Amino acid sequence: MFDEMPERTRALKDRLEAFMEAEIYPNERALLEGPAGPGLWSPVPLLAKLQAKARAQGLWNLFWNHGPEGAGLSNYDYTHLCEVLGRSLAAPSVFNCNAPDVGNMEILAAYGTEAQKKTWLAPLLTAExxxxxxxxxxxxxxxxxxxxxxxxxxxxxxxxxxxxxxxxxxxxxxxxxxxxxxxxxxxxxxxxxxxxxxxxxxxxxxxxxxxxxxxxxxxxxxxxxxxxxxxxxxxxxxxxxLGEGRGFEIAQGRLGPGRIHHCMRFIGLAERALQILCQRAASRTAFGSRLSDMGGIRQVIGQSRCELEQARLVTLKAAWAMDRHGNKAARNEIAVAKIAVPSIVGTILDRAIQVHGGAGLSQDLFLAEAFAETRFLRIGDGPDEVHREALARAEIARHVAKVPA
Ligand SMILES: Cc1cc2nc3c(=O)[nH]c(=O)nc-3n(C[C@H](O)[C@H](O)[C@H](O)COP(=O)(O)OP(=O)(O)OC[C@H]3O[C@@H](n4cnc5c(N)ncnc54)[C@H](O)[C@@H]3O)c2cc1C
Structure with a gap:
């Protein structure tokens, strides 16, 4: 059931995977490092070229389900695609699915006036x-x-x-x-x-x-x-x-989908980390044994698979709940994913770094930067403690309400 998706989503996923292989992984470092020197904050020319290719292949604004400018997918279906593009930190900008633009586009779509949409949303949707x-x-x-x-x-x-x-x-x-x-x-x-x-x-x-x-x-x-x-x-x-005094209302509307997109992407990062962990372990010998034959490393691999499945399931459940009940009603599911996924993914990345030895910490692999990214999300979009507090409030209210007077 969990990888079931409509035919159109499956076709998009296949195309996205092919694009990742052909265009993203080979260009990952160039896209992430940016131009040297004072041009650091300008996009490399390659980005615009890859964006044009992504658009031509219908891989543009995959998150967008408000009109013809995007793929029109449910949150659940987008989870499958977002996981694929999340395998590289360089990919979201290529497909115009990057934070914080996605969240800002969602705000403008939901709360912007026609004039605000024309001035800001339209050029964001085209990445101008x-x-x-x-x-x-x-x-x-x-x-x-x-x-x-x-x-x-x-x-x-x-x-x-x-x-x-x-x-x-x-x-x-x-x-x-x-x-x-x-x-x-x-x-x-x-x-x-x-x-x-x-x-x-x-x-x-x-x-x-x-x-x-x-x-x-x-x-x-x-x-x-x-x-x-x-x-x-x-x-x-x-x-x-929206109007004076309505900032909280907007903040709540914005952060739900944004939080869950981070989780979807991180699952892709963790899958990639586990993949290269296994490949490295199978190709290295220490003290007369292949790393992949060592019991300690095999335990790490098995445990990582268990945790990764848990991360994926809570994320899919949150996406499903958003589709079924709306973002507000799904806030507890979103909070569970927001707390659980960065922590699990960070642990798997850390294990992959360890198995790679010094190489794991170097700029030659995506692991170190990905680890920093997952660490940030235990603070960004609200620290873990704040989400646990909100969950505890809901949980206590639920159980206490059930106690007869
Ligand atoms: C890489 C990165 C990108 C970011 N991008 C953006 C962005 O685009 N826009 C933006 O506005 N912000 C952004 N942020 C900021 C981020 O959202 C804030 O850092 C975060 O909300 C925490 O706020 P703070 O740093 O002021 O920490 P504080 O509010 O000072 O909290 C510090 C610590 O106190 C503890 N704490 C807080 N509340 C509780 C509680 N109820 N119970 C127990 N402990 C608690 C937690 O451990 C928390 O980490 C980004 C942050 C990073 C690191």
């Missing part, structure tokens, strides 16, 4: 431009979004945005044209009505990229992560998303 999502701030514990302090103040027919953000993924890209900024528009409102989200063009006066941030030393070109200041940036009132 890139975008970023600026919520987290260095000055406050941002896992609690009610803490966000950036000010969004109304001034006539404009809003004035003032604050400092960091870890804004995508903002280093020289194609990044717009930020979705979260900030307080009414500090006196009840805490879940105090925040708004507003579209801020990256070239608006007062927007300054202060510095790039690295993850375990990886700069992640061409998207990167930035620290940004917004110094009394004036944007027209039409740039407000």
């Amino acid at each position: 431009i890139r975008s970023c999502f600026a919520m987290t701030e260095p000055g406050v514990a941002s896992s609690d979004a009610t803490n966000i302090e950036t000010e969004i103040r109304r001034d006539g027919d404009h809003y004035v945005v003032t604050g400092r953000k960091w870890w804004t993924t995508g903002a280093m890209s020289d194609q990044c044209r717009v930020a979705i900024v979260m900030g307080k528009s009414d500090p006196s409102a009840p805490k879940h009505r105090a925040q708004s989200m507003i579209l801020v063009p990256m070239d608006a006066p007062g927007v300054t990229i202060e510095r790039p941030l690295t993850v375990y030393g990886y700069a992640h070109p061409p998207l990167g992560h930035a620290e940004i200041t917004f110094d009394a940036v004036r944007v027209p009132t039409e740039n407000m998303l």
Whole structure:
């Protein structure tokens, strides 16, 4: 049942696998390292060429199910494809399925006005431009979004945005044209009505990229992560998303699908890691034995398969629940996957690194960078503890409600 999919999805998957073999793996390092020197934040010319090929083969916007610009798949079906493209960190940008653009496109589709869609969504769907999502701030514990302090103040027919953000993924890209900024528009409102989200063009006066941030030393070109200041940036009132005080509503709508896409991709990374772990173990001899004949290593392989199946199943269940019941009703399933998958995948990557010895830590293999990526997701999109807390709340309420008075 779990790998059942409609014929069209199966055909897309076959085509995607062939594209990965022919175009992604051979070009992976070139795509991930970016141009040398000051051009680091420009995409390598190869990216546009591969994007054009992906579009021509119908492998474009595979996540998109709102209209003719995408594949129109359910979350469940997309899981199978996302796993394939997740096998390489270089692939999502080639298929226009990368974070944070996917989440931002979903926001614009769900909450944008027709004018906002025309200005920002249309060029995102064709990858003419890139975008970023600026919520987290260095000055406050941002896992609690009610803490966000950036000010969004109304001034006539404009809003004035003032604050400092960091870890804004995508903002280093020289194609990044717009930020979705979260900030307080009414500090006196009840805490879940105090925040708004507003579209801020990256070239608006007062927007300054202060510095790039690295993850375990990886700069992640061409998207990167930035620290940004917004110094009394004036944007027209039409740039407000959904309405003043509706930032939380949007944040909840955004993070569900985004979180689950990370999980889907990570399963692909773990499959690839387990594959090369086995291949390496079968090709190396130490102390008179092939590594793949050693009991300790065989245990690691068997255990990895068990854990990987668990990761896939919780992700498929979350995707199924989103399709069947909607993102909000599926929040517990999404939280389970968001907590479980990065941790399992990180452990499998770590084992693959260990079995490769020094090579596992080098730039010659995808393992070290992939490990850094999975480590980030135990914090990004909300730390594990926050999701466990939400699950505990739901679990206790469920059981306590059942106790007779
Ligand atoms: C590579 C990367 C990319 C990112 N991309 C983006 C982006 O594009 N846009 C954006 O806005 N943000 C982004 N982030 C930021 C990320 O979402 C935040 O770092 C995260 O939400 C945590 O916020 P914080 O760093 O302020 O940690 P804090 O809120 O200070 O939390 C620190 C720690 O406190 C603990 N903690 C918090 N709450 C609880 C609790 N209830 N129970 C127990 N322990 C708890 C956890 O261990 C947590 O890790 C990114 C982060 C990274 C590393």
